[in-house]
Amino acid sequence: MYQDIKKNWDKAKLLILFVTTITLLLLLTVVYKSDQKITKKSELIKDFNEESDLKKFKKFLLNQIKSPFINLDYEINKGDTIQKILRKYKVQNSEIQTVINQYKKFGKPNQLLVGQKINIIIKKELAKKNSIIKFSVPITKSTTIEITKNEENEIISKKIITKLYKKKILSENIIKNNLYSSAIEARVNPDTIIEFARIFGFEIDFQRDIRKNDYFKILYEKYFDENGEFVKSGSILYAHMTVNGREISLYKFGNDKDYGYFDLNGKSVEKALMKTPINGARLSSSFGMRKHPILG
Structure with a gap:
């Protein structure tokens, strides 16, 4: 009789273990599917946010395209003057003359260097010709003449010296x-x-x-x-x-x-006559050529 009870108990334990295992597997399956749904939902929300950001970016670009301001990096050509350049971009004649007058405070408006790059910002006007916002000319590597329109709508100028x-x-x-x-x-x-x-x-x-x-x-x-x-x-x-x-x-x-x-004795090296004149001499010949004082 004891043996029968023991056998039945062993069978019961195996049955309990089997049922427990099946239950755990079912629970894991439910949790996994639930997690997948949450992940997909998060991805959908992320995609939605990314799509919203993309729309905002496109809207920003469209607004920029419709901006009334034109920013130009213009390279000076032969024969260019301030008047000629600004007329090319249909700036009001009265403002062109004001820009020229402001430029005269620091430089000569008819002596722009060919190849020189200047920066111009113009505002497009619907009812009339365009207006100048900024006219910037680097006259040296460290000095720039900058003509701008202030908050009072006045055209002013200044010389900007780059700190060296x-x-x-x-x-x-x-x-x-x-x-x-x-x-x-x-x-x-x-x-x-x-x-x-x-x-x-x-x-x-x-x-x-x-x-x-x-x-x-x-x-x-x-x-x-x-x-x-x-x-x-x-x-x-x-x-x-x-x-x-x-x-x-x-x-x-x-x-x-x-x-x-x-020199070390305090004697000046600048004498009345140079041993070899430098100006006009060619600087690229070798020793054998003996054509130039500096290079050969």
Whole structure:
């Protein structure tokens, strides 16, 4: 009898285990399907939001297309004047004359440089000709004449001077072929090379003295804007050359308006006659050609 009870109990346990397993599987299936529905619903909501954002973006673009303002980056062509440019974009004659008068405070309106890029913002008017909002002309790398219309609808002008940051640069190289190419290889700007040659033109005959493997060193200034872009070269503070075994070091003394270059003994290098005239000389010949004072 005990054995029969035990057998029945074992069968009951197996039945309970089977029912429990089936129940758990059914519960997991229900939860999974429910989770899928929630996920799909979330994806639908996300898609709906993305579609709404897309509609907003398209609406923004359409509004921009319908904007009454025209922003132009115009490149100056031969014969262009302020009057000619603004008439091309149908700006009111009275405003054209005002722009010209404002420009005259800082520059000559008929002397725009060919290839120069200017920025113009114009407002389209339905009932009359267009009106000027902004007319901006960079006259140098660091200076811009900007003419704008203020809140009172008055055309005003100002000169904007970009803040420049000065760095001292030391460049040196061995002269392999000529001074110019060796200096360019050392990333010295052409205007600095010409000034360097002018300074040493009182001490060195570039047509006869320079030899292969001679050496130069320059400490000079370079100016950069706030974005780190090069704007212009500054003064040469120190210049050195080793020429045919002879070493020459020159130092700048004085301010930017009144200065000179002197050797270690304080003697000025600027004599009455340069050994080699620099102006007009070609700067690219090699040693063998002997055609140029700086390059050969």
